[in-house]
Amino acid sequence: MRITNKLFFLLMTALPVAAIAGTAASANAYPWGEPGCPCATVLKTGSAASAGLVGAKLDAIDGTVKAFIADKTAPGAVVLVARRGVIAKWQAYGDAVLYTDAKFDKVAHPVPMTKDTIFDLASVSKLFTAVAVMQLWDEGKVDLDAPVAKYLPKFGVNGKQDVTVRELLTHTSGFRPDPPIPLYKIPGSRADRIDNVLQQPLEYPPGTHYVYSDMNFITLGALVEKLSGEREDQFVKQHITGPLHMTSTMYDPPASLEPRIAATEYQPWTHRGMLRGQVNDENAWALDGVAGHAGVFSDAHDLAIFGQMMLNDGTYDGARILSARAVRLLETNADSKFPLTGCGDPNGAKVPGSCVGNVSRVYNEDATGLGWSIDRGYLMGALSGPHTVGHEGFTGTMIAINKPNDIVVVMLTNREHPTRNGPSIVTAIRHVYTDVADAIPVVAPGGGDAWFSGYGSYLNRTLTAKVGAGGGTVSFKTWYRTDPGGDYGVVEASPDDQHWKTLAQFTGSSNGWRYKRYALPAGTQYVRFDYRTDSEINGRGWYLHDVKIGGHPPASWANPDNGWVKRGN
Template identity: 40%
Template sequence: MARRVRLSAALLAVAVSVAGSAVAVAQVDGHASGRFDRPRAGFAPPTTVLRPGSPESVGLDAAPIRAADEAIARWTRPDPATGRPLFAGAVSLLAHDGVVVHRGVAGQAVRYADAAGTELPADQQTPMRADTIFDLASVSKLFTSLAVMCLVEDGLVRVDERVAAYLPEFGVNGKAAITVEQLLTHTSGLEPFIPLWRDWPDRPARIKAVMDRAPTSPPGTKYVYSDLNLITLGVLVERLSGQPLDAFTADRITTPLGLHDTGYNPPASKLDRIAATEYQAVPARGMVRGQAHDENAWSLGGVAGHAGVFSTAADLSVLGQAILNGGGYAGARILRPDTVREMLTNYNTEFPGSDHGLGFELSQRWYMGGLTGPRTAGHTGFTGTSLVLDPASRSIAILLTNRVHPSRSWGSVNVARETLATGLARSLAVRPRHGGDAWHAGFGNGATATLSTPPLAGSGTLRVAFDAFVDTEAADPLVLEASDDGTTWRSVPVRAHGPGAPVGEQPLLSGFGHRSWWKINAWVPASGRITLRWRSTTDSRYAGRGVYLDGITVTDSSHLLLSGEKEPHLLRPQGWEVRTR
């Protein structure tokens, strides 16, 4: 049986000193910190330990972080249209290169008396605080997945093995071929949810109901997010370890990492720090606080593979850093780097848009925002929680809300999740490719920005060359256009070269995750005077890091017609701005 390895702990020293600069540039592990356009490979040094610091201390721009924090605070205040907030309260945390650069606290941990939203008297409300403990809901699935991978390292489980080899009672009703991997990646074919708490009388009957359940689609044929997958894995952990899931999780994950406020069924002594969740009439639980909000997890005694873990932003940040470090933190190692690498590898390539590692969701822009990339990992929880880990920038974004307090019907917090992660992404620098500045199309949603040349007079075919940094979804393209009269425009095909660039001639450019500048070339037949423009368009959501242009040149066979570096005043921006990062 493999043993956990203890590493000698050492604090990572980060030297920061840039005289006369408003935003300092730190050096971490031999790389410039605070850069979005220099993605990191591999894991952070295993000695990286979180410490407090300012955004500027690691080369970040504090303004986007402040803007995200202010937006989250606004969402805890009543909306004039509805008379209620988006969520009662929130705690947020951002970290970059081992430095906690932001801690945000807003609103109330306990605010309402009933499902209708009757506010408690002010002296009976409980304000949020940095160490408020939240019901993580489905973020708990990450702890179960980590526990499974501990058993993999112990040699007790293989992810490609059939679940029935470990739980024979599971292999009925069409489930004999389902593998551990398919449970971890939600490709088992099991349905999302069944009301265990309502339709079965006790824990043994409820577990048997999950073991007996037939798939609703052939295993391996589609992605369907299912609580049943993780409930099954929780049982597997208990069966093979010989311990209850909560005890195994404590022994192998939370205790080694020093996560003192993380676990199932928090003690009554911590109730004053626990955020309330929903007022439940069915089942008749009243205002739920300190017990698992998820009815099935509650009916299973508060300990289940899919839900039930409580934690704080600080504890989650340590877990996140341990993953970014490759499985180790402050001298303790919970998993080997190769195991963590597998957890962050997309196993669902045949299901585009449903990227998933062994437990971790990957590349989900709807809550990862501008940090989204192929290796960006995380999870959300129904109660209003989210964890985002970005190995490419070695960053962490945590948002914990009690959005179901007092009712789950009050709305989604996805906009807040995305806003926080995007705020961190926008604080990271994209340095100009040429000189000290570049054109940026801005961050607005539902907007169009154009950057136009004056009418150019060239002979034959014009060559248009420029560098572009494109971090957008497909619905937010960059297009090069040409016009003979300045009113009617036609698209000009372009060829891009660089990491992540599309292959061959393209009518437009979009893409994210590569985080690299591309070299672009286009050829435009010219007969008389011609005007060129770059048009960036965004839809209503998910603007990402945006579009940058630099090094624009236009030539014909014998003349330089325009140099964007030497003659920037000739370019006509509408919605574009000059930026240094």
């Protein structure tokens, strides 16, 4: 019998989660990069083990979130983690509404955060615009490499006649980050304010610089409206959120939903007071709450559906939103000509060589597909990599997906409540995403425990083995995912524990477990494994298994408590 796409979805959704996700009692059945797919394509709630996640490590998220709430980074949050189509964690923390003003005066009755709290997504809205553009591309209505002015003639002024649709999507158009005058200060209608953006000049020649710009996506929103004949909120509802049954996702939520909505900031300069249910972004507000760069409200489950659609190559529950080819374009780096440039100290001076020590990387944080951010280690933490895509929002929102692990992670906070001038949420987001990555097991060949380096910035963790009689070689199996060119695993040998010779170093990804064997210099008495990291961006770490010297386990370990731990996943 020929199985069509629709029949496949019906068969998959008819099966219980255990039949799709497997009945293994241990998450180790689905190690890193091996989620055991085909997986469930429609989200279902299940256990951490059935999702291929280590429950105890996934629960570490609770402590991470409660800590940043306690230090007033944000009043509350909702976190959802789904792997293999199984929602293994979906938890609400703290409060959705806590303050009356920017002085942190508290409301009489705080509103607790719930799992279905609706958030102002801020720039995560750009993903909906990017998907809308690619739907038009699928229909043959837009050429990504055509000048924007072909579709929006008013755009083709002030040196912008050659800017392409693709350059808007990849933030390489040459636009400045924001309109020079906030749109709410410009008199006139929504159309007048959009025209003001379309007629702005460029700061750089097209295609020469990456500059993240809301103006790119305001323009793309106008493009969607022109080519479809629908306002963007109507288009998104008709072609994205409606078919996906994302019933809690919309622009301009009605007053009836206010009890479910998290507050953002107190905004006296727009004469709106404490915002709850009105878009926080002033420029989106000036465009009646509907803009290409901001304006979407959603909850964690709806946003997870959106992410799962991307994992499914454009489909969800029988509805095709995008072609698989369009999805690949969205998630493939289109800005590779803006590469890593080296290292730098806190004052920006270049430092040659590897980025080890008290220096920060000057890197292309802006690897970008068509609207989707790629490999943002400073946010995605140990889950980052060339196949991890997503986006963050100024209000404290984040979604990321990783296809090799079939995982979607949504973290929504109200970090702007009551003011945007509070602590940065970046570190908190990175730690949560690292907690998620840590819950994806790394299983040593044949099972058993392996030495693990741990996580952290500016680490220099050494694991030293004493060489007994009959040395001559050191061998081991290794698995690593580190920040390429920033974090290193180094293998060294010494005759006296003072003078060391490097035998090998590892950075980037091993792409699975690898067997390594090296000859030891004559007189070697010690072998050490040194894990060195720079700031902020750290991968999944370094594992060592079945370490042998001269074909035998080390005579002893000199410092097994130096941050290295033995663990089974």
